[in-house]
Amino acid sequence: MTAPSQQKLKVHGPVVVTGNRLSDGAVVYRGAIGWTARLSEASVVSNAQAAKDLLVLASKDDAAVGAYVAPVEINNGQIEPGNLRERIRLAGPTFDLPASFGI
């Protein structure tokens, strides 16, 4: 859960490259043909060189900002976030948003 900018690029297991879309800040992942909002379409790599290559390519595409490498898990062929931070980025805050409290 260390901020990505402070991470050294150590890759143990499958990773993706993620960032936030420039226009609205939405969470996006680097896929085969650009950024995608779906984790299922993300390119998964599992060694440092491949991750670095993907990151460099992604960082050149200004449609998203703050690109970094994030861990994922592959469960039954599904790509899932690899830590709490990434689970929250994908699914939102871990509690109900205030509007649902209602009046």
Next chain:
Amino acid sequence: MPLVKNGAVVEDRFTRVLDDAAIVDDVPVIMPAARLLADVGDLAGRRGATGVLWPNDRDISQLAPHLDRLALVALDFPNFRDGRAYSQARILRERYNYRGELRATGQVLRDQFLLLHRAGFDSFEVSKPADASAFAETIARYSVVYQPADAGTPAALRRRNASSKAGARVHLREHDA
């Protein structure tokens, strides 16, 4: 790198010289701070204008005794987020009454023009050509300011106080008028 002066892109008449390069007597030069301080006696009789590039981590008061011999002081922004030279500029203008050319050099971007101008800079080595041509428009973006900065700009808080009935706006000094 385009030079903006008096609100327009102009040719730079100054040449930068390094620590050990020969100085041609009648050519306007900008020399490093250390060389200026070391050779200050030899510079008295020069025919060309003399300028200095002063680093942003060196005490600007060391320059004070030599200001009357200088046609230009260039202050450095190693990156645009390093704001030390804003203080140096104001001290030169307001404390030492330096009236020669005060040049911003380094990473000088459009969105800093107004602050630079208000801190007392009157020439700008602009990093991007598109920014240079937008200078006049950018500098005119604000018609009001709050602070009494830059000896040439009236004290905004006080100015408004003095003539609040007129809903006084403090107009920025016309650039270098």
Next chain:
Amino acid sequence: MYVYDDFDRTLVDERVNEFRDQVARRLSGELTEDEFKPLRLMNGVYLQLHAYMLRVAIPYGTLSSEQLRTLAHIARRYDRDYGHFTTRQNLQFNWIKLSDLPDVMADLAKAGLHGMQTSGNCVRNVTTDQWGGVAPDEIEDPRIWAEILRQHSTMHPEFTYLPRKFKIAITAAAHDRAAVRVHDIGLRLHKNGAGESGFEVVVGGGLGRTPFVGKTIKPFLPKRDLLSYVEAILRVYNQYGRRDNIYKARIKILVHEMGAEKFGAEVDAEWQNIKDGALAIDLAFIADIASRFRYPKYENLANEPPALTQVRSRNSRFDTWFRNSVTPHKQRGYAIVTLSLKPEGAPPGDATSEQMDAIASLADRYSFSEIRVAHEQNLVLPHVAQRDLPVLWEQLEKIGVATPNVGLVSDIIACPGLDYCSLANTRSIPVAQELTRRFKNLGTQRELGRLHINISGCINACGHHHVGHIGILGVEKNGQEFFQITLGGRADEKAELGCLLGPAVPYAEVADVIEDVVAAYVELRDQPNELFVDTVKRIGVEPFKERVYAAR
């Protein structure tokens, strides 16, 4: 209220135009992210985990009902129907689109609102006592000085690219509700032996990675010299503050490394050059700024009217709320009412647009259209006639902001944490939510007395954990959320940093540990009215540690 004139409005409108141009240049690729980031930050725009976040400045925590309605409108139209009030008296929207932001700023500007000075390495929104202008114990309204500093620091040509952010807080009361000793500059307005009022100037306080309680470098600064002296401090800091390491760039590190005495001497030397210049403040200038503040036309009312006392005696729930959330006012017959944004199970400091609209209407009817934001992340109606309290209470109950827990254990300060924030190591809101459930019994809460729990999800300390009576700091250990607990911190005039209780505990155990700490306090206090923080002061953390960790 400070009332904007043409001058102030023009500046905000011009700022909107500038920002619209900057966003357009960013979206077109003309500006890189590195170039754009400081520009958006200067307008309060962050990029968080899920989206952009906009922090709107609420100078010295004072809002008009029209402004609060505007915030509700922004939440409804551009965000997800709620906003989050922060520990610096600002408001954050968590789900804003960059492409919408120029329009958001334009809508805010119509109500005199903006995001200036809510981020970036400039002088931030100046904070003060949320009861400024109405507190019985103040010597004068500190907001006038906050406004003078706001104007002086807005788009300052010299101090917009400081080494790091710069926070100023002011108090004018005997009891410091503005935490001035943990700010970059803390100002305490007080009277000297001759009866003149002036400022004690404290520098180099702050929380974060390296917390310090600030040091006094000027016990008494005449009012005329406030701006020149602050300018001298900023100038010394701008030149000598460290820029090589972001964690050492705050003024507190400079003051610490130089020593307060030497730092003070540098400031004095600089100040001598400028103190009699354009920044010297005269009485006419103070009067001009003060004249832009509108004060209510209070009625001539008696204290404790029958309309109040009768309801108090027959309705114990109302009486409980009254004793907890209503505070004496300067003006006879009036009261200050705190609205708790900490109901059981809710994220601290959040308000929905419906609540904001409703509070704005209640402010129109009962508080001269004025609202305050408290740094404890609650709201305040600052001018309520005592006779109106029962009917106001009923209305507040309906919208869920009358929980009588102000200042009690469930009135928790928490940063947004890992649920929103890209800097966070751990969550903090769910910890706060769980604690409010554990301590939901109001009788127990009252019996515990004043007890502040502050939670930060990382070392940056937005939740002010160092100065919580109980501080909770989230840290990461091997990818898991752990929490360090400190005891005995406080942010008031006796400011102190908390002491570490013991090893960090995992997420699942935090609430248990806090319950044990509180149980230990009940056992250890020497009498029922000894406050938690006083018990810790008297006996230290060891007895707590023994009890809490014995079973673990």
